[in-house]
Amino acid sequence: MNGSTTVRMASNTAVLPQQLTWEQAVAQLQGDDLQDRYYAAWYLGTVRDPRGVEPLLLALQDERDRTALGGYPLRRNAAKALGQIGDVRAVPGLIEALACTDLHVREEAAYALAQLQDPRAVDPLLALLRVPESEQPWEALIEALGQLNARRAEEAIRPFLSHPSERVRSAAAWVLYRFTQAEELTHVLTALLAHSNSSLRQAALFDLAESGWVAGAPLLAAADVALNLRLNALKRLFDVAVQLGQVPLPQVAESIIPQLDHLL
């Protein structure tokens, strides 16, 4: 290794990911240092090697890494990594994690199950959504059901259109739009896209993309959100519309390409 590289890496150790082999990461995950274990779980998710599934499933049942409030940080990272690896062997373990007392573990498990695209996840997710008096990661549950294309969740999701949280309402709107293509749902999304809070505008931008509402492309292009995010949201809208196949491809292209051309 030449000297200048060494210096550059040394000055950046706080931000550069530590390079581990897969074996080192698994050893760290099973070691005693809580910080190393947490990092190793994240790392295994980024390398996406399916051999990571088994050690991560063990980490998903960890009892040692606890926060003062009773949270399970390692389990959260393990759930996330299992979603990134994308191996369906993780489905039963992630479904079990939906019963964890830590809301953030349930949230990460819901998103991971959405990524694994396995229909076995639908009923357990739907069951959580139907316990309104409990505190649940509503946005994650609704979005996961949307990504799993679980049309039978429609009636359970509908009440969330009047939820006090904007983000939950917006999630319900994009999922229901995918299911029904009902025009009035787009009003929820466009209202949030004009919100004074920039992080809500940003969330609405990607919710609109997820909805697959191709006629909304000009609104994405004109939103008061950073340029790269608008471009990426337009691309995501294109990908979703192609995947859903409800709008003919020439019409998708006609709605989205002029907006991309305008921003580039």
Place this chain on the structure above:
Amino acid sequence: MSASPAAQVPSAAVAQLVAELEQATSPEELLGVVRALGALGQVEGIPYLIRTFGFNRPAVGEAALEEVLRFGDAAVQPLLERIDGFDYGARAYSVRALARIGHGDAYPFLVEAIVADFAPSVRRAAVRGLGRVAARRPLPDQERALELLRQCLSDADWGVRYAAIGALTDLARSGEPLLRPQAEAGIQVAMDDTDPLIPLRAQLSQQELAAHP
């Protein structure tokens, strides 16, 4: 008589708007001043429009971009002199302006941005402008641009590949006629891209070029 004071000292009208720009707090006020600076049509206002690219208000940036474009070639030097080396968000708006104006002086800067900038939004914009800008340069630069654009067709970033198609189209239409077959061949390569968006865009370009033989 010296010409420089007129270029450096803003007119009373520009100075008035600049003062308003300093005091504006809401996005609506900022937009109003940006539109007024553009409508005034005085080149002394261009640097202040460019400054708003860095305000981190995308709606203001888009409006300022439109207003800068009204100045056409007169905006090229002010843009090149004020590229923001730190804020890539601001830099992307400057590069978009240079890409749209398509003046040959932007060529070295765009090439450097494509090769070396880390920010996807900057690279995409630079790629998009390269065909238009290179078409106003001597043949060797056009050849270099063609080569770069063909490399961009296999870039990992979909936005770079997408932008390269538009740039190759510009080069095919406005560049040296003997390079047109190679530019068209590049667009044909994009027809085989595995991302369905890319062939769709390439198809539009082919239709456009067929209509302007």
